[in-house]
Amino acid sequence: xxxxxxxxxxxxxxxxxxxxxxxxxxxxxxxxxxxxxxxxxxxxxxxxxxxxxxxxxxxxxxxxxxxxxxxxxxxxxxxxxxxxxxxxxxxxxxxxxxxxxxxxxxxxxxxxxxxxxxxxxxxxxxxxxxxxxxxxxxxxxxxxxxxxxxxxxxxxxxxxxxxxxxxxxxxxxxxxxxxxxxxxxxxxxxxxxxxxxxxxxxxxxxxxxxxxxxxxxxxxxxxxxxxxxxxxxxxxxxxxxxxxxxxxxxxxxxxxx
Numbered sequence: 001x002x003x004x005x006x007x008x009x010x011x012x013x014x015x016x017x018x019x020x021x022x023x024x025x026x027x028x029x030x031x032x033x034x035x036x037x038x039x040x041x042x043x044x045x046x047x048x049x050x051x052x053x054x055x056x057x058x059x060x061x062x063x064x065x066x067x068x069x070x071x072x073x074x075x076x077x078x079x080x081x082x083x084x085x086x087x088x089x090x091x092x093x094x095x096x097x098x099x100x101x102x103x104x105x106x107x108x109x110x111x112x113x114x115x116x117x118x119x120x121x122x123x124x125x126x127x128x129x130x131x132x133x134x135x136x137x138x139x140x141x142x143x144x145x146x147x148x149x150x151x152x153x154x155x156x157x158x159x160x161x162x163x164x165x166x167x168x169x170x171x172x173x174x175x176x177x178x179x180x181x182x183x184x185x186x187x188x189x190x191x192x193x194x195x196x197x198x199x200x201x202x203x204x205x206x207x208x209x210x211x212x213x214x215x216x217x218x219x220x221x222x223x224x225x226x227x228x229x230x231x232x233x234x235x236x237x238x239x240x241x242x243x244x245x246x247x248x249x250x251x252x253x254x255x256x257x
Contacts, residue, residue: 022055022069023175023191024091027157028078033193035089036071046075050172050192055092057179057187061224067116067213068174068192077111077194082166082201082247087159088175088191093151095179095187096144097228099239100127100151102160103174103213106167106204111194116172119212122205124246125160126239133235139181139228148177163247165201170194174213178240183227186219203248216241 024035026048036051037044050071058066080086086102102125107114131137131145138145150156158175173195179187190213217224217240224240226233 021090021093021154021177021189022052023049023088023193025089025157026078026193027085027087027089027159028193028195029080029084029086031078033076033078035191036074048074048076048078048193048195050074050194052191057189059185059187061186061188061217061219061221062214063188064214066188066190068172069190071192072115074111074194077170077196079196079198080162081198082162082164082203084162085159086162086173086195087157088193089157090151090154090177092154093148093156093177095177095181096141096149096152097139097146098148098178098180098186099129099146099237100125100148100158101174101176101178101239101241102126102158103172103176103241104166105172105174107170107172109170111170114170114172116174116192116213119207119210119215121174121211121213121216122209123241123244124163126241126244127158128239129235129237131235137231137235138233138237139231148179151177162197163203163245165203165248166197166199167202167204168197168199171197178224180226180228183229184225186224201248205245209242209245211242 026033036049052069052071127147136145173193176190
């Protein structure tokens with residue numbers, strides 16, 4: 001996974017976005033795709049991103065909007081093969097504390113009938129906290145011990161890899177930022193895009209990797225709602241949700257090829 005500065009690639013479309021943020025573009029298998037422009041929807045009728053209503057945060061992990069920020073449809077999709085990169089771009093981001101989560105959901109059929117319901121979501125990437133707890137705490141701004149701080153400043157991307165050998169089909173790709181900078185007041189920023197995984201793989205995560213959204217966490221969970229400014233708490237963080245699914249393990253022949 002990586003982050004890259006993309007100044008000038010994506011514009012922020014409203015002054016109201018200054019305190020919040022949304023995915024405003026994608027780079028899938030090396031190809032750039034514009035995101036949905038929530039404040040000028042007429043300019044982005046045909047995009048791979050499911051349309052969202054605004055930049056404002058979702059305040060409860062049980063809110064139905066948390067699945068795709070209220071987005072239910074998109075007109076296009078992007079193709080990607082296992083092992084290739086999928087990246088989301090945030091035109092604006094200001095918060096230095098919280099995890100990055102990247103999810104997939106395999107649709108049973110066409111995107112038009114795929115709503116992401118049920119326990120079919122699985123994580124393909126996550127990024128959390130790496131501070132030492134003595135000089136860099138969970139709430140430290142500079143330097144931040146969170147990977148999410150790499151997105152601060154805007155026009156930055158976070159890239160992840162499609163799991164090895166993943167079975168082909170239509171998938172929802174979900175990026176989620178959870179802002180934890182305010183004590184006991186988590187803010188959720190999820191966005192979904194439509195991708196088509198190609199190839200001849202057959203790998204799929206088992207039930208231990210899967211969950212529903214909403215349903216992957218509770219508002220009372222210690223990694224969701226807690227006082228980030230309390231340095232007496234353990235200065236460690238476990239990302240919410242199941243373990244990250246990496247895909248099919250390589251065979252000895254593949255390693256030696």
